[in-house]
Amino acid sequence: MAPTLPDQPTWALDVLGALDAGILLLDRHCRVLYWNGWMEQASTLPARELLGHDLFDALPNLRESRLHSAVRDTLATGAPGVLSHTLNPMLFPLRLPDGRRMVHNVLIRPLPSQPHSHGGDARCLIQVTDVTASVNRERVLREQRDARYRAIVDTAPDAIVTTDTRGMVQWMNGTATRQFDYRPDELIGHSVRVLLGDDAPDWIAMAEGSGPGSPCGLDIAARPVELSGRRRDGSAIDLELSMARWESEGRSFITGILRDITERRRAREELRASALAMRQLAEQTKATLDALPAFIAVLDRSGHIVSVNRAWAEAGPEPSFLGQGCIVGDDYLRHCGRGETVDPRADTVMDGLRTLLRDGGPPVSAEYVTNSQRWFRCLAAPMPAGPFGGTVLMHIDVTEIKSMEAALRKLVGQKSTLLREVNHRVKNSLQLVSSLLTLQTLSLPDERVRVHFQDARSRIEAIARVHNRLYQADQFQTIEFGTYLNELCEDLARASGGGDMCDIAVRSEVVDLPIDHAAPLGLIANELITNAVKHRGDAPAKVTVTFRRERDRLALTVADRGPGLPSNFDIRKSRSLGMRLISSLAGQIRASVDIDTTPKGTVFRIELPVPDAVPLLESSAAEEFGG
Template sequence: MDRSPDSPPPELVVPDALEVLDAGIAVLDGVARVRLWNRWLEAASGVDSAAVLGRVLFEAIPVLDGTRLKTAIQDVLETGAPGVLSHTLNPVMLPLRLSDGQRMVHNVVIRPLACGGGRGCILQVTDVTASVHRERVLREQRDARYRAIVDAAPDAIVTLDTRGVIQWANGAAARQFQHRTDALIGRGIGVLLDPLSPQWDEIAGRFSEPGGTEIVGRRRDGTRVDLEPSVGRWESQGRSFFTVILRDITERRRSREALEANALAMKQMAEQTRATLDALPAYIAVLDQGGRVVLVNKAWADAPVDAPFLGARCRLGDDYLERCAAAPDREGAPAVLAALTGILHRGGPAVSMEYHGPSGTGRRWFRCLAAPMEASPYGGGVVMHIDNTDMKEMEAALREVVGQKSTLLREVNHRVKNSLQLVSSLLTLQTMTLTDETVRAHFRDARSRIEAIALVHNRLYQTEHFQSIEFGSHLAELCDDLERASGGGSTCTVSVHADPVELPIDQAAPLGLIANELVTNAIKHRDGPSARVSVDLVRDGGALVLTVADHGPGLPPDFQMGRSRSLGMRLVTSLASQIGASVTVLPVAEGAAFRISLPLPAPDEELPQQPAPQETAG
């Protein structure tokens, strides 16, 4: 193509075009002398073209001598192959600055160029500061989001190099292992691990594979922490790194060990329960909600075919209710069936029933105990049959023996009462022969005491209980007898107020004699033709209080109970001491009053009442 006559020559156009490029352009000849240094390079390097043109570049700018740029230029001049210098691998090349004075990040492309009949090169310098800054900002934003997410993670996360040295750690790692984050950087991963745990070489090779392996870590205070590691490998700028997640599974491991221990304990309990059931002589079966047998003990399994208890021939899987319904020859079977149906279908209460085995020779008694299995998620119940024929026979024999003993004791009390009444009659006859009134009075007192004791045995003869008597009614009857023996209402009036109370015979007999003495004395020493005597028996806290008062002449001013020469008073004091009672003379305006306080034993603490099992005798 022909050039226009008005067009400028190429040797003038090319330099001008290189001057206006938004890039640094430098042309070097074969010995690296500068042939072109455009205005962009002048502004960026601060070196005028006049200062470098015609001079060797490394002499004009001495800081470039010995740099990677010099080596690259020499390689291009010698080989003719282009070269590229990137800022990522060569952070310092030309001493270039931006307009604000900051260092310029740049790339350099070196291409071979024919220059003056020889080999030269052209340097193209590109400003990448803005793009590098933009990439750095984006990377920092991305890293900030990543760190925010990782720092919020509950698990410890650390970044390691290939040697196992910690490059970064999140907040959870610092909290979990009780170290400051900056104190972890630069230290080996072993600072977080127990000395007996695998070291980094083994962790990097083994735990990068799935498998859920567990290791042991150590906190700063030396406490142990169970860890589940997860390891991931990644590359950056030609270097390898590892991200390790250390999950604290201490509580999970404890829970697992507790579950294993509970499972073992439950297994042992099940084995122990089964051994216990097998050791019992009773016939035991476990039923599901439908009444089918799901478990039997050894006694049931080994029972002979002709065993007489209900459902003896049932085996695992059989319908027990159906088998019970087909046993009409067993008296009480319908009641047992109804109770079991209520337990299995409606969750009824536990039952205890007796029934006869099949009729015929050798008929036996059985007790059926059945209860719902409330703790089982599947419902059902347990049924037990106990052969209590021997117990029934023993009970019958015992009842017969007790009946004989009761008859014997009643007869003994009857005979004692008759003997005492005979003695009383003899004393009465003897009294009739006496002329001395003083002696006659002594005989009457003796007869009164004997009759008081006879009255106790009479009550024991009339009751079913031979160890104690109801003392309130006994006291009223005793006072009635004393009133009649003294002539009735014309001679004395004895009013009795007595609370019902059961007293053992060892206390009732002495207390009755004390009452007899005090009432007899009140009648004997009455003031006037008729005596008025009041007798009260009440409970007062933990004591039984007997009070005998009259409206007679009263006691002497110097009367002392312990020093009285009266046989009656000495007898009262002796009997009271015998049963642990205290005797007090009460101050009254008229007559005399005595107070006998007898401590009562504390009643036994009542046991908590359990619902009584239903029972039906067959």
């Protein structure tokens, strides 16, 4: 006979049927006493087919399941039971209205026995709760949270690789796939050794020092390790590895952060090489300073010595140059204030050095002589960028140089005297030749022949006048051509009969010309003025001579008011000795000759480039240095 549900108010059954949960009642034999409408809908099993029947006969898949055991325990002991979907995947076969599997929890409660029973009428109430919506909501939230975490990790600038405790890759972020040139899932299940170089430490051994125990279940390796990695194409990559071990759902994992330090290592190597080069440069500079014969010291801003070269250190305590005997740490200015020199210029050196240390400024250079008659040149230059600031100081023994300079001045003086004597004798010899030509001219009866002799004498005197200027000047390589031109015109005017025969006006700038330009240009001026006077006609000759500098050119102009030249006159085809001489001399000094012929006279314009500057010899011997 099937068990029956005790008489209950009708409203009680209506309440159980209206609940948004499954309610079923089992007797001590697991027979169904009540199966509400919610259970009918979720299981598609009508109550009439289940009432009075063993639940686990109607649902044979649940026999010997965790649900079956929990029901037996509750009926036997009276202890309630709770079965959650997370730990018990095999519960009731329930479906949602849309056909999806229902995720549910089961609560089993014992019911008290009826008053008339003798303890053999044990029953239990089973409540089934639909948690599908909450589970889905949690899953969505978890997936969103995980997606945020994955996005953060996946976009991290460093490669992140997770392996199991065997070193098999379980996951790697996007940076790792780009850094090692693998597809996202290509290395899943492969050994992490694929990403490490042959000389890299063992992944598992490095992870042995880390494990669970720190907050969040992570224990970060205390110190990153530098190692080499390997890209897909086999090329090497420098890495810095930080590791952490963690656990999830009873499993252990290892996560490694692999930072690309190729640029950092390259910069570090360059810095190390630069430091080595700087150290070598410093050593080379010190060796160079030690090899110099000069006495060199570095002073800080207060004037104390911070460094000296070998020559200074080995100079000994006896005073010679300013500051000899000072050592590192001494106050150089105080030491040199003891009056160790006899030359007042030493005070100027110290004043300049004090100003340089106090205010900065240009380098100081001065010479002084010591009691032992040794000459020194002192050079002091500021060092604003040095570690101590201050000044580098150098004393150079120039005694031998002074002796050589005195000897050279003496030699130059002797050569100056010799050159002056040579020019004087050349001038006298040319004057003698000119006098002989004059005597010879007086003995010639033919007037035309005498004219040729006078022309030759004029040319010789023009050259003699150049040597006369050199003899009178303090320098022997150039002459001031303006003064020379004035003297030449005065002599030619006197030789031509003075103001009654000719009027020569000279306008000249002060221009120094080398002797190899002055002599040809003087001869050209002599020829042009002589021709102007000679071909003056019946009236007195009026000649205007100008000489000026026009930028990078020199211009000599000789203009007269004579009868002029033919319109088709060509100096290069002229048979006149004077014109041929002018053309030849102009070619020697790279000058051009322009002729402007008018009915009232002729203008000759000689243009030539400004000659290069000529280094001058010392004009006079200085006082000989005795020492």
